[in-house]
Amino acid sequence: MLIKVLGSAAGGGFPQWNCNGRMSARVRRGEAGVSARTQSSLAVSSNGRDWVLLNASPDLRQQINETSQLWPDAQGGLRNSPIKAVVLTNGDVDHVCGLINLREGQAFSLYASDRVLGTVNANSVFNVLNPEKVDRIELAMDTPTALRGGGSDIGITIEAFDVPGKVALYLEDASKGQSFGTEKGDTIGLKVTDTANGKSFYYIPGCADVDEPLAERIRGADLVMFDGTLYTDDEMIAQGLSHKSGQRMGHISMSGDAGSVAALKDLGVARKIYVHINNSNPALDDNSPERKAVEAAGWEVSYDGMEVEL
Amino acid sequence: MLIKVLGSAAGGGFPQWNCNGRMSARVRRGEAGVSARTQSSLAVSSNGRDWVLLNASPDLRQQINETSQLWPDAQGGLRNSPIKAVVLTNGDVDHVCGLINLREGQAFSLYASDRVLGTVNANSVFNVLNPEKVDRIELAMDTPTALRGGGSDIGITIEAFDVPGKVALYLEDASKGQSFGTEKGDTIGLKVTDTANGKSFYYIPGCADVDEPLAERIRGADLVMFDGTLYTDDEMIAQGLSHKSGQRMGHISMSGDAGSVAALKDLGVARKIYVHINNSNPALDDNSPERKAVEAAGWEVSYDGMEVEL
Numbered sequence: 001m002l003i004k005v006l007g008s009a010a011g012g013g014f015p016q017w018n019c020n021g022r023m024s025a026r027v028r029r030g031e032a033g034v035s036a037r038t039q040s041s042l043a044v045s046s047n048g049r050d051w052v053l054l055n056a057s058p059d060l061r062q063q064i065n066e067t068s069q070l071w072p073d074a075q076g077g078l079r080n081s082p083i084k085a086v087v088l089t090n091g092d093v094d095h096v097c098g099l100i101n102l103r104e105g106q107a108f109s110l111y112a113s114d115r116v117l118g119t120v121n122a123n124s125v126f127n128v129l130n131p132e133k134v135d136r137i138e139l140a141m142d143t144p145t146a147l148r149g150g151g152s153d154i155g156i157t158i159e160a161f162d163v164p165g166k167v168a169l170y171l172e173d174a175s176k177g178q179s180f181g182t183e184k185g186d187t188i189g190l191k192v193t194d195t196a197n198g199k200s201f202y203y204i205p206g207c208a209d210v211d212e213p214l215a216e217r218i219r220g221a222d223l224v225m226f227d228g229t230l231y232t233d234d235e236m237i238a239q240g241l242s243h244k245s246g247q248r249m250g251h252i253s254m255s256g257d258a259g260s261v262a263a264l265k266d267l268g269v270a271r272k273i274y275v276h277i278n279n280s281n282p283a284l285d286d287n288s289p290e291r292k293a294v295e296a297a298g299w300e301v302s303y304d305g306m307e308v309e310l
Numbered sequence: 311m312l313i314k315v316l317g318s319a320a321g322g323g324f325p326q327w328n329c330n331g332r333m334s335a336r337v338r339r340g341e342a343g344v345s346a347r348t349q350s351s352l353a354v355s356s357n358g359r360d361w362v363l364l365n366a367s368p369d370l371r372q373q374i375n376e377t378s379q380l381w382p383d384a385q386g387g388l389r390n391s392p393i394k395a396v397v398l399t400n401g402d403v404d405h406v407c408g409l410i411n412l413r414e415g416q417a418f419s420l421y422a423s424d425r426v427l428g429t430v431n432a433n434s435v436f437n438v439l440n441p442e443k444v445d446r447i448e449l450a451m452d453t454p455t456a457l458r459g460g461g462s463d464i465g466i467t468i469e470a471f472d473v474p475g476k477v478a479l480y481l482e483d484a485s486k487g488q489s490f491g492t493e494k495g496d497t498i499g500l501k502v503t504d505t506a507n508g509k510s511f512y513y514i515p516g517c518a519d520v521d522e523p524l525a526e527r528i529r530g531a532d533l534v535m536f537d538g539t540l541y542t543d544d545e546m547i548a549q550g551l552s553h554k555s556g557q558r559m560g561h562i563s564m565s566g567d568a569g570s571v572a573a574l575k576d577l578g579v580a581r582k583i584y585v586h587i588n589n590s591n592p593a594l595d596d597n598s599p600e601r602k603a604v605e606a607a608g609w610e611v612s613y614d615g616m617e618v619e620l
Binding site: 011012013015016017018019020021024025028029036038039058059061062064065070071072073074076077078079080081083093096097100101102103104105106119122123124125126127128169170171239240241242 | 321322323325326327328329330331334335338339346348349368369371372374375380381382383384386387388389390391393403406407410411412413414415416429432433434435436437438479480481549550551552
């Protein structure tokens with residue numbers, strides 16, 4: 001199974017269009033140690049021919065152009081694509097809006113929870129995906145699903161599971177108190193398995209807390225690709241970029257007693273890689289103390305174009 | 311007034327993600343004479359400081375990253391942008407979906423017809439634009455409107471007018487016959503005027519026909535930037551890419567008795583530039599007979615990054 005990181009940044013990307021904060025300004029100046037990153041998405045293939053996208057970021061057209069494995073087969077028909085399926089893990093615009101790039105009558109399968117599929121169905125812009133060619137399939141939780149697309153099995157099985165999180169920003173309901181109307185299915189993680197050889201990894205790009213069920217689920221895994229939005233819970237506040245904490249945004253931080261480094265420390269995960277990294281996160285700097293700290297704890301920080309074989 | 315072509319291609323861009331047709335395959339191979347193009351959008355400024363986007367393409371994040379004039383002021387606040395306003399000319403995804411890139415609490419003004427604003431309002435994903443900071447302003451037709459954004463006049467006046475066209479693909483209503491439910495306001499053109507010196511140009515990226523009112527409106531103009539989707543009405547059918555003609559898609563062709571070259575031939579327009587060019591259009595090839603033909607007729611074919619001063 002080959003995993004490609006199409007985009008390693010969180011919503012807004014790196015740099016973010018309207019951000020003059022320390023990190024975005026540095027990458028815009030082309031400083032050493034900081035690399036531009038597009039928004040959060042993975043591509044996965046077990047046979048090297050058929051690919052599934054895990055989340056569809058607004059940068060998807062650029063990501064496809066920069067990833068030759070996702071180009072049409074030059075020996076194939078006038079219209080063809082190796083992208084056979086898309087799985088969404090939440091309704092955030094940085095995970096969902098790239099769908100509109102997959103128009104032009106191409107057949108593929110779209111998988112998401114009932115909650116997220118409901119949001120896609122409620123937004124008419126996504127009807128550019130021809131309903132006669134794009135199957136919208138509701139993911140049952142805690143149930144292995146063999147992915148199909150373009151009429152055939154693509155050799156990847158996924159199992160979706162609820163994780164602590166928050167409903168997408170644009171769907172928040174202030175009348176619902178601190179939950180903002182969040183329900184089960186709003187944020188999911190995925191166990192992704194190569195159907196042929198049974199190897200698997202976990203993809204959890206948004207997660208507010210590693211609770212006991214989640215810890216037990218991922219214990220001993222070969223690979224976990226995990227929410228790396230913030231380094232510290234209050235970093236956006238401290239940097240003057242926002243009044244929201246990581247917890248308010250539905251994201252656990254890397255550092256601290258309640259952070260992901262600590263939470264995964266004793267779970268025996270063989271390889272741990274951060275994805276969905278916000279432009280405020282100092283660990284984006286290859287040479288920062290924060291990067292050194294997470295690396296010392298056995299974590300890698302993903303980058304656009306990163307390939308992982310499993 | 312400075313006009314920048316952020317994206318010169320029609321929907322799908324060039325190359326198109328799933329297209330192995332002659333033109334997309336050539337640009338993907340890096341052949342001489344064909345240049346990659348992002349999707350349809352212009353940026354316009356009269357003072358060099360404040361910018362209005364005419365349409366917001368799905369490639370907008372990439373376009374901003376590649377256009378230093380649209381970066382935040384490095385001497386400005388932690389969050390700032392020179393993009394003060396956006397004007398939409400129809401509801402096509404290639405003109406509308408880029409709006410989601412303009413999130414993160416930035417103040418600007420969004421202008422569109424009642425029809426297109428209705429579509430934006432009906433799609434919850436666009437609520438990532440904070441309603442307390444982004445004014446959604448209905449454009450009255452045939453009425454000069456001085457653009458405002460971020461609390462001040464930005465020195466550009468626009469006048470919107472209906473042009474022959476078609477409702478966006480994802481909003482088509484098959485029960486409405488050949489109109490597909492198209493109404494006034496679904497496709498507009500813009501007269502864009504530098505408020506200070508009165509110089510103006512016309513921006514008409516989607517247009518099914520140059521009828522008499524439109525011809526009279528643009529007669530004698532300094533500059534017209536016009537729908538260059540197709541070279542011939544049946545080119546997508548002839549190339550095996552689609553069963554739809556240009557007319558079915560709401561686009562006049564460049565060539566032929568009913569084409570735009572002929573229609574604008576005797577209107578005394580000083581400068582004529584094609585925008586919104588589809589990946590099937592042979593005039594995208596710098597060395598093609600079709601390119602030579604439109605150039606001989608006094609037209610230019612725009613490219614990403616093209617600058618026009620007026």
